[in-house]
Amino acid sequence: MASLTETRADTTGIVADEPPGVRRRAPYRTLAPARRSIAIVVLLLVWELLPRLSFVDATFLPPFSDVAVAWYDLLRSGELAEHTQASLVRSLAGFGLAIVVAIPLGLVIGWYRPVAELLNPVLELFRNTAALALLPVFVLILGLGETSKISIILYACTWPILLNTINGVKTVDPLLIKSARSMGLGALRLFQKVILPASVPAIFTGIRLAGAYSILVLVAAEMVGAKAGLGYLINHSQFNFAVPDMYAGIVTISVLGLLFNQLLLRLEGRFSTWRL
Known part of the structure; x- marks a missing residue:
């Protein structure tokens, strides 16, 4: 009882x-x-x-209610959806390509010492070169079209994913590796069962950083020779002194970045359930 x-x-x-x-x-x-x-x-x-309350000039910083009205007008006219779609296509294309390229390369560099010794000088050279500093080079070589914009996003997103993947592989607990080898796991099974799962948190840290970079670099890329996109909307509104529209574009980019980060956090949780 x-x-x-x-x-x-x-x-x-x-x-x-x-x-x-x-x-x-x-x-x-x-x-x-x-x-x-x-x-x-x-x-x-x-x-x-x-x-x-006249603490700032409303001409340069309009009240949020005015920005909300401008945002709704852009949405109702379809202009905001058009610019958002163009930006998302470019951002996701460059971001997705960076994941496809950087994660396998980072795993190889982190796991195989000869490959790391061969590529480290090149990595050290380019990792310290800002993506926006190379934007004119991409434009000169690839033109003002979509190729240059996606390529610069790919370049900017590759480095955080690549470097965090390499770091994740190199910082796996040596005791885990020794224990797995003592149980008779071969190199392939060791990599599949120990190295890759243990590297997932570091890889997703790089992916989340790359997601932020994809938005930041996109805005700068769309301010050069673009005819659509949120960066173009902000730049065009500034030149035409449509200040509420400019802030509406900025708010939209901020919200997209926040939603993108939350989505990546949820994906990280699904792939890291073993940590719970």
Whole structure:
């Protein structure tokens, strides 16, 4: 009877013998999204009030409500969807190609010392060259079309993925490798069962950094010779002094970057369930 009493749940659905810390988790998790959104709400409120109270010139920083109206007008006209689609196609193309190229290359460089010794001088040379510094070179060689824009995004996204993949392979716990080898695992099975899973967190760190770079470099690339895209929208609005439209484009890019990062975090969680 005592054991039944200890495990009996009360009317609130909380088990009677649970520690106090467990009781507090549910409301804390429920309120977590609201807590995280407070900073955003405060930022938008400050943005709305500063120009209206004449702390800043509303000509150069219009209230957020004006930007929201401009954003809705762009959305209703279809212009925002057109620019967003063009940017997403370029960004995802360069980002996807970087994943396809950088992850296998990083795994090979991190696992095979002769390959690392051969390629390290080249890697050290190009990793310290900013992607935007090479934008004129890409434009001169590949022209003003889509090829140059996707290529510069590919270049910018490759390095964080490549370097984090190499680091992830090299920092695998040696005890794991020794234990796997003592169990008779061959090189291929060792790589498949130990090296690759242990490298996943570092690889996804690089992928998330590359996702941010794909958005940043895209904006700069679209300001040169583009006829569509969010970078083009921002640049075009600036030249025509359509300031609310310019901020609407900036907000759209920020939201896309946030959503992209959240998607990558969820994917990382699915591929790293063994860490739980």
